[in-house]
Amino acid sequence: MELTANEKRLLAELGKHGSADASILADELSTDAAAVVQWAHLAAGRGLVQVNREVKEEYQLTEEGEAYARDGLPERQVVESIDGEIPMGELSRHPLAKVAIGWMRKNNWIVIDHGIARKAAAIPESPDEIALEKIAAGSMDLDDCGELKSRGLVTVHEQVRWIIEITPAGRNLLNAGIDLRSEAGTLTREQILSGSWRNEVLRRYSLATPPRRIYPGKPHPYRLILDEVRTLLLEMGFSEFSGNIVQSVFWNFDALFQPQDHPAREMQDTFYLEHTSELPDGWEKVRDMHEHGGETSSTGWGGAWDKTKAEGSVLRTHSTALSIQYLATHPEPPLKAFSLSRVYRRESIDPTHLAEFEQLEGIVMDEGVTFSHLLGFLKEFYHRMGFSDVRFRPAYFPYTEPSVEPEVWVDGLGWVELGGAGVFREEVTSPFGISYPVLAWGLGISRVAMLRLGLKDLRQLYKSDIDWIRNTPSYRRI
Numbered sequence: 001m002e003l004t005a006n007e008k009r010l011l012a013e014l015g016k017h018g019s020a021d022a023s024i025l026a027d028e029l030s031t032d033a034a035a036v037v038q039w040a041h042l043a044a045g046r047g048l049v050q051v052n053r054e055v056k057e058e059y060q061l062t063e064e065g066e067a068y069a070r071d072g073l074p075e076r077q078v079v080e081s082i083d084g085e086i087p088m089g090e091l092s093r094h095p096l097a098k099v100a101i102g103w104m105r106k107n108n109w110i111v112i113d114h115g116i117a118r119k120a121a122a123i124p125e126s127p128d129e130i131a132l133e134k135i136a137a138g139s140m141d142l143d144d145c146g147e148l149k150s151r152g153l154v155t156v157h158e159q160v161r162w163i164i165e166i167t168p169a170g171r172n173l174l175n176a177g178i179d180l181r182s183e184a185g186t187l188t189r190e191q192i193l194s195g196s197w198r199n200e201v202l203r204r205y206s207l208a209t210p211p212r213r214i215y216p217g218k219p220h221p222y223r224l225i226l227d228e229v230r231t232l233l234l235e236m237g238f239s240e241f242s243g244n245i246v247q248s249v250f251w252n253f254d255a256l257f258q259p260q261d262h263p264a265r266e267m268q269d270t271f272y273l274e275h276t277s278e279l280p281d282g283w284e285k286v287r288d289m290h291e292h293g294g295e296t297s298s299t300g301w302g303g304a305w306d307k308t309k310a311e312g313s314v315l316r317t318h319s320t321a322l323s324i325q326y327l328a329t330h331p332e333p334p335l336k337a338f339s340l341s342r343v344y345r346r347e348s349i350d351p352t353h354l355a356e357f358e359q360l361e362g363i364v365m366d367e368g369v370t371f372s373h374l375l376g377f378l379k380e381f382y383h384r385m386g387f388s389d390v391r392f393r394p395a396y397f398p399y400t401e402p403s404v405e406p407e408v409w410v411d412g413l414g415w416v417e418l419g420g421a422g423v424f425r426e427e428v429t430s431p432f433g434i435s436y437p438v439l440a441w442g443l444g445i446s447r448v449a450m451l452r453l454g455l456k457d458l459r460q461l462y463k464s465d466i467d468w469i470r471n472t473p474s475y476r477r478i
C-alpha cells in the first residue's frame, strides 16, 4: 500500500499512543491540528485509523457568576439570613430578595404560609450550587450546568476535539514494518553527486493523478480579437486614428450631412450631454451646405441651420464622427486610416444589443478609388477574419452614396449584418476641401468577436465571467 509521507508519520506516532487528540499529535509532528485531521481522514479512507469527532461543552463563569461563586448564590445568602421564620414583608427588604425568593422555594428551602416564610429544617446544597462550585474550581466534568446558563452566570462554549485511533489494520501495517523514512520529492545537487540519493525513498510520480489546473494571467479574449483586427489593418497598410468620446453634435451629425430635423438623426438613439461644444473654424461651410448646397450643385436640405443645435454635446454614436475629423485635418491623398473605438447608443439591452460597443471605422481616400474597391476591401477584411461568405445589401446612410450593409454567413445563424459602408457624398467632403473620393465604413467589431468566440450573448464579452475567461483559449500573436 502506498502511503504518503505524512500518513506514515501519523501512523508511526499513533503506534506509540494507540489513540490521541489531534492537537497532541500535531505538537509531536510539529504541525497544526487541522493538518493532522486532514491526514487522518486520508488514512481513515484506507482503513488505517479511525477519526472521532467529540464535542465537549466548556463552561466559563460570567462576572456575576464569579461574584456568587465567592459569596454564595443569592438564595443561599438570603436563606442564611433567616432565623427560623420571617414575615414576607420583612424578607422582601433583603437586597437579594427579588432573585432569591423564587429559588429558595424551588429548592424547598422555605415554605410560605399566611405571609410568613418558614425555613426548612435542613438546607442541602442545590444542583446549581454544586455546578457553580465545580466550574469555579476549573472542572468541566459535569453533565450539565443546571440553571446557571439561563441565569446568566455561566457561558457555554462547544469545544470540538478530534480523537484519532489506530485500527487493527493500521497496527498490522505498522508491525509489518513500513518504511518510515520520509519520501524525497526533489533531490539536491549534492545528493546526486555523492550518490546518497540511492539511500533516499523517492516519491513515486503518479501519472494517473490529475494535476491541479492553473490559470495564469492572460489577455482578455476580446482584447486579443481587437489586437488581431488592429494588426490585420496595419498589415494592410492602414494607419490608426482615435478621438474623444464626447463629441459635438456638429461632428457627430452635422458634418456628416445629417439634417437637423430629420428622423435620420433618430436612427441612432443618442446620449446628449449638458455641455456646449465649440465649433471648428470653417463651420459656416457646413451651415451653407445644409442650407443650400454650399459650393456644389447640391441643393442642400433647405431651411435654416441652427448653430446652437450643432453646439450640443453627445457621447459619440458612431466612429464616423472621428473619420470626418481625421479627413478634415488630412485632406490630401493618399489616405488609408482606421480606428477601433467604443461608441454609445441608447439601446434597450438584449443579447445582441448593448448601449456600448466597438466599431471598426475606416476610410480610404485616393484619386480614382471606387465603390468596387470598397466592396473588395470589405470582402478581403472579412475573409481574413475567417468569414468566407460575404454579401452586400443596398442600404441608406445620410452621408454615403451608394451605401451598403455587408453581411457574413454564420453557420447556424444565417446572414448576419455587421455594419455599414459607402462612398462619402460630396455634401460631406466639400465643406472640408476634400476633392477626392472617400470610401468609408463602420463595422460592429464586438459582433464579429461574439461570432468568432461562439457566444450567443454580446453581454458576455463585457462581463468578467471568470469561468468563461478561464476556459476560453488564449494565445498571443507573435
Ligand SMILES: N[C@@H](Cc1ccccc1)C(=O)O
Binding pocket: 317, 318, 319, 320, 397, 400, 403, 419, 420, 421, 422, 440, 441, 442, 443
Ligand atoms: N456610421 C454607420 C456606419 C457607416 C460608416 C461609414 C459609412 C457608412 C456607414 C453606423 O454606425 O451604422
